[in-house]
Amino acid sequence: MRTRTWGCASSAWASARSSTPDHVKAAAIRAIEAGETKYTPVNGTPELRAAIAGKLRVRHGLECTDAQITVGGGAKQVVFLALMATLDEGDEVIVPAPYWVSYPDMVCANDGTPVIVDCPETDGFKLTPERLGAALTARTRWVVLNTPGNPTGSAYTVGEVSKSGSPTVRSRMVSPGS
Ligand SMILES: Cc1ncc(COP(=O)(O)O)c(C=O)c1O
Incomplete structure (x- = not known):
């Protein structure tokens, strides 16, 4: 199985305070x-x-x-379809908490098992390599890294994201090319 980090960018203006430019x-x-x-x-x-x-x-x-590159009707739609295409029953998806409200249910709706990993404020609400390593199992298929995070606003550095994509982690993960 080939492995790759997969990104999703949203261009949605969901806030009631901003209007379309x-x-x-x-x-x-x-x-x-x-x-x-x-x-x-x-x-x-x-x-x-x-x-x-x-x-x-x-x-x-x-x-x-x-x-x-693919364009969809929103970040959730694209992530939901990716989960639908790749998860088998019991596959695990690591969701760092605090998380955007929909992610665990999106995993459950596609027969996966959300693995919630608490990321305390003392860690900047970020998933550390140690916490990630402890949560990984042979059934791990995805890690949901949301940056800047909603609801915390914490943002990963390029170095931090690279660590989460280390060969050990990536060898266990699903790939859009697999
Ligand atoms: C972390 C996160 N995921 C998903 C969404 C929903 O995105 P979309 O409306 O593009 O599906 C939001 C919206 O604010 C969000 O903050």
């Missing part, structure tokens, strides 16, 4: 007037995927191929 509204109106109201590819139009790849390259220095 004017240039986004104008672009949406232009698209509707141009007749772009038909069904699109479920993983996003080629133009949108290319724009996302460009943003990842310019802003984050990441090189992604078209096949590595």
Whole structure:
């Protein structure tokens, strides 16, 4: 089984306090007037995927191929479908707590077993390599790393994320390419 770290970025503006930026509204109106109201590819139009790849390259220095990018109706939808595609009954998903309210139920709904790992404020509400190591079993398929975290706002450094993707951890994990 090949292993890889898998990322999901949300562009949703869910907050009641923020409104859609004017240039986004104008672009949406232009698209509707141009007749772009038909069904699109479920993983996003080629133009949108290319724009996302460009943003990842310019802003984050990441090189992604078209096949590595998919667009969905929200972070939860994409994560739910990934769980649905990869979990067998009893597979374990590590969910660091505090967590966004939906994740354990999304795991249960796909026959998985959520493994809640408490991450206290003294650790910055982050999953340490030690706590992660103690929670890993032969049934572990996913670790849900949410950064910046909701509800705590804590953010992992690149070094911390790299540690959570160490060969020991990754050898146990599911891969989107497997
Ligand atoms: C950690 C986290 N996961 C999931 C969601 C839901 O995301 P979406 O609306 O893109 O499905 C939110 C929304 O605030 C969130 O904070």
